[in-house]
Amino acid sequence: xxxxxxxxxxxxxxxxxxxxxxxxxxxxxxxxxxxxxxxxxxxxxxxxxxxxxxxxxxxxxxxxxxxxxxxxxxxxxxxxxxxxxxxxxxxxxxxxxxxxxxxxxxxxxxxxxxxxxxxxxxxxxxxxxxxxxxxxxxxxxxxxxxxxxxxxxxxxxxxxxxxxxxxxxxxxxxxxxxxxxxxxxxxxxxxxxxxxxxxxxxxxxxxxxxxxxxxxxxxxxxxxxxxxxxxxxxxxxxxxxxxxxxxxxxxxxxxxxxxxxxxxxxxxxxxxxxxxxxxxxxxxxxxxxxxxxxxxxxxxxxxxxxxxxxxxxxxxxxxxxxxxxxxxxxxxxxxxxxxxxxxxxxxxxxxxxxxxxxxxxxxxxxxxxxxxxxxxxxxxxxxxxxxxxxxxxxxxxxxxxxxxxxxxxxxxxxxxxxxxxxxxxxxxxxxxxxxxxxxxxxxxxxxxxxxxxxxxxxxxxxxxxxxxxxxxxxxxx
Amino acid sequence: xxxxxxxxxxxxxxxxxxxxxxxxxxxxxxxxxxxxxxxxxxxxxxxxxxxxxxxxxxxxxxxxxxxxxxxxxxxxxxxxxxxxxxxxxxxxxxxxxxxxxxxxxxxxxxxxxxxxxxxxxxxxxxxxxxxxxxxxxxxxxxxxxxxxxxxxxxxxxxxxxxxxxxxxxxxxxxxxxxxxxxxxxxxxxxxxxxxxxxxxxxxxxxxxxxxxxxxxxxxxxxxxxxxxxxxxxxxxxxxxxxxxxxxxxxxxxxxxxxxxxxxxxxxxxxxxxxxxxxxxxxxxxxxxxxxxxxxxxxxxxxxxxxxxxxxxxxxxxxxxxxxxxxxxxx
Numbered sequence: 012x013x014x015x016x017x018x019x020x021x022x023x024x025x026x027x028x029x030x031x032x033x034x035x036x037x038x039x040x041x042x043x044x045x046x047x048x049x050x051x052x053x054x055x056x057x058x059x060x061x062x063x064x065x066x067x068x069x070x071x072x073x074x075x076x077x078x079x080x081x082x083x084x085x086x087x088x089x090x091x092x093x094x095x096x097x098x099x100x101x102x103x104x105x106x107x108x109x110x111x112x113x114x115x116x117x118x119x120x121x122x123x124x125x126x127x128x129x130x131x132x133x134x135x136x137x138x139x140x141x142x143x144x145x146x147x148x149x150x151x152x153x154x155x156x157x158x159x160x161x162x163x164x165x166x167x168x169x170x171x172x173x174x175x176x177x178x179x180x181x182x183x184x185x186x187x188x189x190x191x192x193x194x195x196x197x198x199x200x201x202x203x204x205x206x207x208x209x210x211x212x213x214x215x216x217x218x219x220x221x222x223x224x225x226x227x228x229x230x231x232x233x234x235x236x237x238x239x240x241x242x243x244x245x246x247x248x249x250x251x252x253x254x255x256x257x258x259x260x261x262x263x264x265x266x267x268x269x270x271x272x273x274x275x276x277x278x279x280x281x282x283x284x285x286x287x288x289x290x291x292x293x294x295x296x297x298x299x300x301x302x303x304x305x306x307x308x309x310x311x312x313x314x315x316x317x318x319x320x321x322x323x324x325x326x327x328x329x330x331x332x333x334x335x336x337x338x339x340x341x342x343x344x345x346x347x348x349x350x351x352x353x354x355x356x357x358x359x360x361x362x363x364x365x366x367x368x369x370x371x372x373x374x375x376x377x378x379x380x381x382x383x384x385x386x387x388x389x390x391x392x393x394x395x396x397x398x399x400x401x402x403x404x405x406x407x408x409x410x411x412x413x414x415x416x417x418x419x420x421x422x423x424x425x426x427x428x429x430x431x432x433x434x435x436x437x438x439x440x441x442x443x444x445x446x447x448x449x450x451x452x453x454x455x456x457x458x459x460x461x462x463x464x465x466x467x468x469x470x471x472x473x474x475x476x477x478x479x480x481x482x483x484x485x486x487x488x
Numbered sequence: 489x490x491x492x493x494x495x496x497x498x499x500x501x502x503x504x505x506x507x508x509x510x511x512x513x514x515x516x517x518x519x520x521x522x523x524x525x526x527x528x529x530x531x532x533x534x535x536x537x538x539x540x541x542x543x544x545x546x547x548x549x550x551x552x553x554x555x556x557x558x559x560x561x562x563x564x565x566x567x568x569x570x571x572x573x574x575x576x577x578x579x580x581x582x583x584x585x586x587x588x589x590x591x592x593x594x595x596x597x598x599x600x601x602x603x604x605x606x607x608x609x610x611x612x613x614x615x616x617x618x619x620x621x622x623x624x625x626x627x628x629x630x631x632x633x634x635x636x637x638x639x640x641x642x643x644x645x646x647x648x649x650x651x652x653x654x655x656x657x658x659x660x661x662x663x664x665x666x667x668x669x670x671x672x673x674x675x676x677x678x679x680x681x682x683x684x685x686x687x688x689x690x691x692x693x694x695x696x697x698x699x700x701x702x703x704x705x706x707x708x709x710x711x712x713x714x715x716x717x718x719x720x721x722x723x724x725x726x727x728x729x730x731x732x733x734x735x736x737x738x739x740x741x742x743x744x745x746x747x748x749x750x751x752x753x754x755x756x757x758x759x760x761x762x763x764x765x766x767x768x769x770x771x772x773x774x775x776x777x778x779x780x781x782x783x784x785x786x787x788x789x790x791x792x793x794x795x796x797x798x799x800x801x802x803x804x805x806x807x808x809x810x811x812x813x814x815x816x817x818x
Contacts, residue, residue: 150759
């Protein structure tokens, strides 16, 4: 309740540039509850089980079989397809069995996929999606079947497929399937597949696939009223208000809550998949992740915060809830970084307040990391004292990186040199110092950012060596 | 000695006790210390710190291979195990979580020993020294290692092995990977190098290679004789390959040909089977190739990263470490 009030009070803070002070809860323990599992149970009760439709009528089985046999007929094929679709949902289990039967002719299996898709039911979509996911355990799975299933799912209205399809993107190896999955996700206003389309356009084995990915990129840009894909890509990561953010169906919410509840699992593999999935979810998922910050399980709170942080600007509406959880004794350090990740500017004052003693070094360092990601020029003065040599090294490093990102133009050269020396070894926290040094480099009048950005090829150490050289040449002699 | 003398001694002893009791200051509990670097531990535990410094736990963050696979830890998922919060804080047996500080020190003294109240888990209680050690049996239990090392099933593999059975043959993680410095004097503690797959001698002691002919056909056997878990285990990047090559009558050796690979694939290598060799088990493989009828050399190699530069013509002598080899007469 307390968090809800705070959230209401600060809603809209994502677009604010000026920092404001507020006092977060000093202890969150009393408000913790079993949020994730309770939400899964509530939604499961609400939507009911995904039951297989009854299909035991021998007459129906005979009719469906006959129609599938007629699919390949030039004269009867179209009628047979339409008739098949009209027999749903009772026909769906029969069609699902045909979908999985690799011994059947391709045309019949394609017809089964189409009929399952046209039915646009939860059961049909589940079978199509499960068929795509099966490649994670089945070697040499039929890629064309997966591609066709993905295409079909993109024609329907079953938005709950989004989180599972995002997860599948992590594993899918067939470029044609990837293209149709990205299109299917975009159908539900989820543009996380743009990344994969760029990869396919750049590196697919055939010109046809590369062209297909390029077409998909331009189609998606047009469908979302953008002139070209790069602008759409930037808009997605910037949570551009021009992009639709449809409400989540109860089934979609259920899938998200299942992922969140899975954060409590012991095995990291599922947790990694969960963080990957939710970080790429639509803006509407933010409210659920914000709610999960109240869960009694520390792993759920921690990974919910991490997922929000990785959502970037799309997670910004969770800023108030994150701020209220900043002093969570177990998840607080992840919350501090997430506040920066989502770009919640009103958190600046509270993060600055946590830079100093008597907070633990862990908290102070995490606060500096959060400020680095926020990158507000107004934080520079507060960070300055912690960049001095007398500061514990970890805090000095994090505050130094933050100082550079917040106000690179007037950053002390001694600080730049110190961070560069650490960066050049390649053994420090280069994922923190690299963006900080890039910000400083970009502020130089003679910066060659094309050369900087051209460096990613090769091993990390080769990339670091090339960028370190660019930085050295930019330092005043 | 008469009664008077005895009484005198008793009075003197009582007086001495009273003096000690009145004037001896009891040992004071040491004030809590903020532990911000494992280098602080070196002040009193130089030997242990030096051992750890040369361990792969200390390299968890700086190791080139780990940095390459994680893109310099831009993949932040990797930090949970490569720079974990103290395992006593997250809970023994629980999954570790990433920390914000000391990341360059990897899996350090504080990660394994610091308790949530600031004391250090150890083998004895002593509140009077700065680290205020507290005897914690969990410290040496497999569950302490399992938070990270059972993510790929190593502790479960051990539990399924004969080494986990109570009795004289019982051996756990520390028995092999943190042996006592002096088996006759446990008070001298355990070696903190925590050697594993990077120690070729330890790898050699884990497996035996045998070759023989069955009706002229070479038969190669590899037995997991010494590892209390699968061979190889844990890191998905680890692999061990059996190669063979013919030896001509003039001693010229042919090209290496791969016979078998022991490995648990990455999650992205869909459908690839896990071919690790469980503790105590033996695999037997026949070389049906007619080229194997003459004199042969069979070798078992170990690789820290799974791929060869040229998968079609792998060069194990250059890209892997030789574990065992054997020659087989025609």
